[in-house]
Amino acid sequence: MADDRGPARTAEFMARLSEALGPKGVSTDPLEIAPHVQDWRGRWTGSTPVLVKPASTEEAAKAMTLCAEYGLAVTPQGGNSGMVNGSIPYGEVLISLKRMNRVREVDTLNDAMTLEAGVILTRAQEVAEENGRLFPLSLGAEGVATIGGLISTNAGGVAVLRYGMMRDLVLGIEAVLPDGRVWNGLRGLRKDNTGYDLKQLFIGAEGTLGLVTAATLKLFPKPAVKETAWVTLASPQNAVELLARAKAASGGAVTGFEIVSHFCMDLVLKHIPDVRDPAPSQAPWRVLIELSLPRPEGAHDMMEGLLADALEAGLIEDAAIAESEGQKAAMWKIRESIPIAERAHGKALKHDVSVPVSRVHEFIEQASAMVKSMNPGVDIIAFGHVGDGNIHYNLTPPPGVDADRFLEGEGLKLSAAVHDLIWRLNGSISAEHGIGKLKRDELATRKSAVEMEMMRAVKRALDPENRMNPGRVL
Ligand SMILES: Cc1cc2nc3c(=O)[nH]c(=O)nc-3n(C[C@H](O)[C@H](O)[C@H](O)COP(=O)(O)OP(=O)(O)OC[C@H]3O[C@@H](n4cnc5c(N)ncnc54)[C@H](O)[C@@H]3O)c2cc1C
Numbered sequence: 001m002a003d004d005r006g007p008a009r010t011a012e013f014m015a016r017l018s019e020a021l022g023p024k025g026v027s028t029d030p031l032e033i034a035p036h037v038q039d040w041r042g043r044w045t046g047s048t049p050v051l052v053k054p055a056s057t058e059e060a061a062k063a064m065t066l067c068a069e070y071g072l073a074v075t076p077q078g079g080n081s082g083m084v085n086g087s088i089p090y091g092e093v094l095i096s097l098k099r100m101n102r103v104r105e106v107d108t109l110n111d112a113m114t115l116e117a118g119v120i121l122t123r124a125q126e127v128a129e130e131n132g133r134l135f136p137l138s139l140g141a142e143g144v145a146t147i148g149g150l151i152s153t154n155a156g157g158v159a160v161l162r163y164g165m166m167r168d169l170v171l172g173i174e175a176v177l178p179d180g181r182v183w184n185g186l187r188g189l190r191k192d193n194t195g196y197d198l199k200q201l202f203i204g205a206e207g208t209l210g211l212v213t214a215a216t217l218k219l220f221p222k223p224a225v226k227e228t229a230w231v232t233l234a235s236p237q238n239a240v241e242l243l244a245r246a247k248a249a250s251g252g253a254v255t256g257f258e259i260v261s262h263f264c265m266d267l268v269l270k271h272i273p274d275v276r277d278p279a280p281s282q283a284p285w286r287v288l289i290e291l292s293l294p295r296p297e298g299a300h301d302m303m304e305g306l307l308a309d310a311l312e313a314g315l316i317e318d319a320a321i322a323e324s325e326g327q328k329a330a331m332w333k334i335r336e337s338i339p340i341a342e343r344a345h346g347k348a349l350k351h352d353v354s355v356p357v358s359r360v361h362e363f364i365e366q367a368s369a370m371v372k373s374m375n376p377g378v379d380i381i382a383f384g385h386v387g388d389g390n391i392h393y394n395l396t397p398p399p400g401v402d403a404d405r406f407l408e409g410e411g412l413k414l415s416a417a418v419h420d421l422i423w424r425l426n427g428s429i430s431a432e433h434g435i436g437k438l439k440r441d442e443l444a445t446r447k448s449a450v451e452m453e454m455m456r457a458v459k460r461a462l463d464p465e466n467r468m469n470p471g472r473v474l
Helices: 006-019 029-035 057-069 120-132 147-152 238-252 262-271 299-314 323-343 359-374 403-410 409-422 440-448 451-463
Strands: 074-077 093-096 105-108 112-116 171-174 184-187 211-218 223-233 256-259 284-292 318-321 353-355 379-386 392-396
Touching: 006 057, 029 093, 057 093, 057 171, 057 211, 074 147, 074 211, 112 120, 120 147, 120 256, 147 211, 223 238, 223 299, 223 323, 223 440, 238 256, 238 299, 238 359, 256 262, 256 323, 262 284, 262 323, 262 379, 284 299, 284 323, 299 318, 323 379, 323 392, 353 409, 359 379, 359 392, 359 409, 392 409, 403 409
Parallel strands: 074 093
Antiparallel strands: 105 112, 112 211, 171 184, 171 211, 223 284, 223 318, 256 284, 256 379, 353 392, 379 392
16 A cells, blocks of 8 residues: 555554445455456556445545545546556555446436436436436447546547537536545536636546546437448548538438448457348448437438438448348447457557548558558558547557567557657547556657646646546646
């Protein structure tokens, strides 16, 4: 434990913690702790002297006050599905918010719901559905990712194009500050111009400014109908042009526009059971398009018309429109299974990058030519949210090359080259997953000195002792 005042003081901390939170709130059981100190992909393993599991904001505040008193660093954790080595502790006290999973309020007239940080995303979607509304955030880890983690990473997912990232979906936040004070910012307001918008500081902060304990989230009308199609096409450029046409033809009703390379499709077919290619083809790219419309009348015709026009214009090679809810789910399953298929394939070098939508094809084409010229044996796993300019651009080690050696050796050069290209195209080296420990050093070399100093100033103001998730982001 990062307390240098001796074992007696550590024992005293543990005793006071157990007294404050009770037996359900504190664990030192190595078997219980083990899954919390390993990341989702099994790439990193950390350690913690104690797992703290508050069941309420009051308990979370007691734990944080004690950590402050004993000068202990804290790592917050939700579903531990983060991708950037930010959610596992390296000696810090680990605070898991998963027991804080109550629905505090649903206010349908205000189109808002207030949930505790440990509520899992699928549950949040269900609560909205039970109240005749939509909570639109949706991503591959939705069965494990929590509201607190989604806020802390400003998560994106597959509906950002229409509804925005988590930052756009949060109306208010409740947080426990590093010194244990509770800030109740749970305002369900859409207009509130009363100075700095403090909740935005906690969104995307990756646990470096405090513990998010609850949030008031926006709800939306449920679309009456969704039209989903799977198309095959020759190039990312065609995909970008198809997106522009789809937006115009549907009056802005495009809620999903996901690109999938031929290689990704093959990986899914190989590793994921019960998957069928909706439009088998040798074409190098596929796109999943989803339109969400307020009325069923004319919806199918709108999708058919859009695809017929695109076919005639030579933008697409073939298309399959889902004719049932089952077929829609099957198309989404392909897209959402890619990270799982990729994991089954083996370790890969990840790039979660974004560029302006108009430059997606430029990025994919230039990056692929560059990567292949640097190392022809590498396979490229490219997929993602074209509608938001966000591409997951991952590289597998060449056949026969040890994955760890690749990631720590040749992979570093490839990553630097991919990120240099991203920077030249005015993009971001982290579109969705955040910075964590993984990209911390690189962040400091990419952002301007002014921007880094503003971020450090915010951190110093809220966490002057640098005890909240130290070594992540900054
Ligand atoms: C298969 C798969 C698919 C994914 N797809 C997407 C995707 O499409 N889009 C996307 O954006 N992400 C995606 N992710 C990444 C991940 O799901 C998100 O980053 C998610 O927001 C993490 O939520 P979590 O509850 O698991 O948080 P964790 O992984 O537990 O934590 C993430 C970060 O937030 C901090 N944190 C967690 N809870 C709190 C809290 N209550 N208060 C303060 N800090 C906290 C942690 O310290 C850590 O820094 C995917 C992950 C997987 C495994």
